[in-house]
Amino acid sequence: MSETPEQFGFTDADLATHPTVYAEGSLAGQVVLVSGGAGGIGRATAWLFARMGAHAVISGRSEGKVADVVKAITAKGLKASGHTVDVREPEGVAAFFDTVWAEHGRLDILVNSAGGQFPQAAIDFSVKGWNAVINTNLNGTWFMMQAAARKWRDAGRPGSIVNVVVVTTHGLYGVAHTIAARSGVIGLSKSVAVEWAPLGIRVNCVAPGAIETDGWKVYTPEARAAYPRSNPMMRAGDAWDIAEACVYLGGPTGKFVTGELLTVDGGGQLWGETWTTGKPDYFKT
Ligand SMILES: CCCCCCC/C=C/C(=O)SCCNC(=O)CCNC(=O)[C@H](O)C(C)(C)COP(=O)(O)OP(=O)(O)OC[C@H]1O[C@@H](n2cnc3c(N)ncnc32)[C@H](O)[C@@H]1OP(=O)(O)O
Numbered sequence: 001m002s003e004t005p006e007q008f009g010f011t012d013a014d015l016a017t018h019p020t021v022y023a024e025g026s027l028a029g030q031v032v033l034v035s036g037g038a039g040g041i042g043r044a045t046a047w048l049f050a051r052m053g054a055h056a057v058i059s060g061r062s063e064g065k066v067a068d069v070v071k072a073i074t075a076k077g078l079k080a081s082g083h084t085v086d087v088r089e090p091e092g093v094a095a096f097f098d099t100v101w102a103e104h105g106r107l108d109i110l111v112n113s114a115g116g117q118f119p120q121a122a123i124d125f126s127v128k129g130w131n132a133v134i135n136t137n138l139n140g141t142w143f144m145m146q147a148a149a150r151k152w153r154d155a156g157r158p159g160s161i162v163n164v165v166v167v168t169t170h171g172l173y174g175v176a177h178t179i180a181a182r183s184g185v186i187g188l189s190k191s192v193a194v195e196w197a198p199l200g201i202r203v204n205c206v207a208p209g210a211i212e213t214d215g216w217k218v219y220t221p222e223a224r225a226a227y228p229r230s231n232p233m234m235r236a237g238d239a240w241d242i243a244e245a246c247v248y249l250g251g252p253t254g255k256f257v258t259g260e261l262l263t264v265d266g267g268g269q270l271w272g273e274t275w276t277t278g279k280p281d282y283f284k285t
């Protein structure tokens with residue numbers, strides 16, 4: 001793993017060769033859509049699915065970032081393509097799914113990794129800032145889920161959704177807007193896991209702990225320095241930890257799992273705390 005001022009976490013060269021327990025080629029013929037697929041976790045997830053033989057459809061807002069990861073994956077002889085779509089735009093999302101079905105005639109797995117937030121004391125949230133985080137993480141994830149489910153229903157095909165959320169129950173402070181949004185996604189996922197079971201659609205969530213990616217750039221160096229001490233393992237996780245969890249739940253290994261939340265945080269939900277805005281003196285002993 002490398003850390004430079006430009007990049008946290010894995011490079012494409014790392015992801016092309018990082019060891020995995022999953023069999024290369026075992027998902028040949030399948031199509032997997034990864035939103036936020038040019039980000040740290042989404043990129044690792046797209047690489048792992050592609051190495052397993054699936055075609056990885058990668059989406060994000062930045063055309064250049066999406067093109068870079070598609071180029072890196074296809075240069076290794078693996079299957080990937082990219083699309084620019086803002087998950088907050090329901091019409092754009094619906095058109096995106098039309099395109100995916102027109103190009104591939106199927107979709108097997110959707111991983112929603114597009115998301116993010118900024119650190120701020122909740123009492124200071126502006127309306128615009130609150131709406132940006134809720135729209136991205138709750139509404140955007142929902143638009144993707146619903147568009148995927150409609151396609152699976154209309155085609156009479158099964159499908160599987162994995163939503164990447166955050167740990168909402170303990171220890172993550174300074175991002176109350178995202179806790180609200182992700183709690184909504186977790187509840188929504190459990191609810192539609194039941195509603196959509198008759199359609200053959202599974203819906204699960206993965207809650208990462210501190211995972212070193214470029215997403216960390218929104219936090220101060222002081223806040224970032226504390227993240228590895230936010231769990232009893234006293235270290236950060238990596239994007240591959242989350243990618244392998246997404247594959248487990250999204251793929252055939254998870255065929256009897258739905259409505260589940262898999263927390264991958266080194267035990268941080270049981271011990272430890274993360275103050276994204278810095279720990280207030282009040283809590284210091
Ligand atoms: C126990 C677990 C430990 C975990 C530790 C780590 C915790 C979690 C880490 C991660 O999740 S990192 C990976 C995710 N990546 C990011 O979070 C990247 C940065 N975030 C985003 O890009 C967000 O998606 C976004 C900020 C919602 C982007 O949306 P949008 O592009 O619409 O935002 P902007 O146009 O930039 O801003 C809109 C609006 O939001 C307010 N705002 C934005 N940034 C800040 C800030 N730093 N401080 C205060 N307010 C902010 C603001 O009102 C913006 O409007 P304007 O003022 O710009 O008009």
Ligand SMILES: NC(=O)C1=CN([C@@H]2O[C@H](COP(=O)(O)OP(=O)(O)OC[C@H]3O[C@@H](n4cnc5c(N)ncnc54)[C@H](OP(=O)(O)O)[C@@H]3O)[C@@H](O)[C@H]2O)C=CC1
Pocket residue numbers: 035036037038039040041042059060061062063065085086087088113114115116117136140164165166167207208209210211212213214215216
């Ligand atoms: N890293 C960590 O420690 C943790 C991460 N998470 C969550 O995991 C997910 C992935 O995080 P990570 O990979 O680390 O973060 P990154 O910031 O590296 O990646 C997030 C990706 O989401 C995309 N994105 C953001 N907003 C939108 C939007 N409106 N429409 C489409 N794409 C969008 C971005 O694409 P673009 O740049 O093109 O806009 C970006 O590539 C996020 O939901 C994050 O909050 C949860 C807990 C901890």
